[in-house]
Amino acid sequence: MNTSITGAILAGGKSSRMGTDKGLLLINEKNMVERIAELLKPFVSELIIISNGHNYDYLGYKIYHDLIKDCGPMGGMYTALAKSKTEKNFIISCDMPFVSPEIIESIIKNSDNCQVAIPLHAEGVEPLCGVYDKSCISKFEELLENKKWKLKDALKHFALKQIPLKETIFVSHCFANINTPAEYEKVKSGPMSIQIKMFGQLAEVVGSNELQLQRVSDISLLRKELISRFPKLENHPFVIAVNKKIASKNQKINKGDSVALLPPFAGG
8 A cells, every 4th residue: 555654563662561572463374463464464574573581483474672771662663763774654453353444545645744553443543553753753752761661652743643543333442452462362362253235225335235234233232333334224124134034123143144234125
């Protein structure tokens, strides 16, 4: 997408609460750094990894150790900016394996006329998933030397742009923290993905005969997600069928279920 932006994955944290290198944890048979690398690759001209070990050498990307040690994420960001060859840099923490391509694309497209562009959603901003200009490097160095390591405080020193994300159920999970074994247990199988078939005018409203959604576990959430993504559906009554039977309001959706969106006449 962009020939003049570097992608940098921060994988140099101590992972003290997890007890092991978070970036190596598997999500659907791929570790988190691999997942993010595959996600970023289409959007950047070069991809680098900030890590203080050799766990990711096998991936074939350039690996850089923190230039200033034991400073938390800001140390990794400073190193990424120092080693990057481009003015714009998409920097992301390794423990955000569910960030979507749409979110990455939106941040990059809206990263002009600022030094820092980060996403904003219902639960706040996400400074560890954003575009940082190389001009930030001198201020980062100054803050690190003065042991001012809080990233959210550091943002006050830059021309900051917050990119509002359209609130959907999926967005609320894209930035889920994975810091402890318990949090990892909840997500290690990856987000459940369901295929939904559209019929009649509903296919015209959505613009497709099929739609794939993630992290929608019951009919109530599915209906909310659909209307959030496609507001025109509010003017088109529909029913939801699961495994060829009209679903109740709070019916659970399980992996492998057949889900369909039907106009009332088709639902009987």
